[in-house]
Amino acid sequence: ARSIATFNYASYHNLDEIYDFIDLLAAEKPELVSKIQIGESYEGRPIKVLKFSTGGTNRPAIWIDTGIHSREWVTQASGAYFAKKIIDSYGQDPSLTSILDNFDIFLEIVTNPDGFAFTHSKNRMWRKTRSKNSGSLCIGVDPNRNWDAGFGVAGSSGNPCSETYRGPYANSEPEVKAIVDFVKSHGNIKAFVSIHSYSQLLLYPFGYTSKKAADQAELDAVAKSAVEALASLHGTKYKYGSIITTIYQASGGTIDWTYEQGIKYSFTFELRDTGRYGFLLPASQIIPTAEETWLGLMVIMEHTRDHPY
């Protein structure tokens, strides 16, 4: 019988395999894990989120998502690794145990299911959602330009054929709207980490404006510690900073919106590599990438635990 113990974390998987994995996890560890559906994608696929909880009601929470850009396969693969790491560490690792004794963790592994399915079936290089754009032959919206934070200002495109097309209006994409509604209804999320690839960066708000985040000094210090922890395992070098100063102006981005919702600890990772394989990172690098990223995530989660607000 298939089990989370026999799931191959060192390989890429398609949507059905990852959704099976999510179901298995909830079935094998019901005391720690449950799965929730926060909505449906444009093409009607369920949007599944894993909830790791040791009790309580509406506890403060930490959100982690991977795969919002569907072709960034190492991120969804890392998400599966994180899920297993959380259940293996609870009760074993004192730090993770204390995090889970006080916080819930929400993990969305396939944040763009339509796009991800499309990378397996028709176009490995697909990045956006699969929504139809009226008046255009071009398909899809960049789900990391569709959030209501600086939506429509410079840093995204109004051209439906562009890879950074912002969409007809903020939250037009059901994949984005589902998270927006969840975050608003939960109301007690204290950290939000959205994981992309590639370039080896750890970024914090803002992307749509050069205005500094009110907590910029603290976010910078946390990012510094996180990239040091990440590098300690395999020596993988990361840069860190605000989105606009580290890469470019990007409007309508996820963590700009979450930060403006009051979620102070809002970060984006850009995982391996810096440009040997890019989005086609060999499967042999999944585990090294995921395990080093986990160390960076732990720094962010520990800081969140130790600095209630």
Added chain:
Amino acid sequence: TETFVGHQVLRIFAADEFQVEQVKGLEDLEHLQLDFWREPIHPEASIDVRVPFHSLQAVKVFLESNSIRYGIMIEDVQSLVDEEKLSMSHNSR
């Protein structure tokens, strides 16, 4: 299914803002079907772009005639995609 035989990913090193703008200009030429993996932003950051086979010659001539330095990051995208598929099928077996 989209295939990527002969597609290459070029890593472009713009020497200054002017060259960044020149590369950005390529983005608007939709017939080239360029796929920027890393956007042209500023001279310090390299630009990665997947170039379909049918546009390769034109793009390389443009870069070379404008003395814009570039290297080949991925010789043939399809071969990496095939490798990935193979490793996934081994796994599922």
